[in-house]
Amino acid sequence: MSIKIKTFASLSCALAVSLPFGFASSAQAAGANAISVKDAWVRWLPNNLPAAGYATLVNASDKPVDLVDISSNDYGDAMLHQTVSNGSSQKMVMVDKLTVPAHGQVSISPGGYHVMLEDAKHKVAPGDTVHLQLKFSDGETLDTPFAVKSPAQTK
Ligand SMILES: [Cu+2]
Secondary structure, eight states, X not given: XXXXXXXXXXXXXXXXXXXXXXXXXXXXXXXXXXXXXXXXXXXXXXXXXXXXXXXXXXXXXXXXXXXXXXXXXXXXXXXXXXXXXETTEEEEEEOSOEEEOTTOEEEEOTTSEEEEEEEESSOOOTTXXXXXXXXXXXXXXXXXXEEEEXXXXXX
């Protein structure tokens, strides 16, 4: 229950909805979760610039599973982007879904995918932990802690 208590502390009006969600997650815990998340961290930037979330998604099941939605109580906007280079320049494109292959993994890592995090709802600083809700095509939603790091910490 420690995760629920943390969520409650940051959401003063969450009591009414936290009970049904608690039931849902304990029901899920009875079965094996297909997806697990490793090495989740956020590259923080100063002056309210957008931050970038990175993680590795591991699929233990024998079916591909898609990451289909991301949300966060800590940011107004959380979107999956891909950095695409065309010649000398780079641009970011929106990604609707990211497939984690059966018995495989996919990395959301610098130079490839990132979770664009904009409009922080409270002060976020290196050393903090933020939470992203990662929603998957098999119906699973993983409330995942991401460690916030300064650019200097990630080199
Ligand atoms: Cu982006």
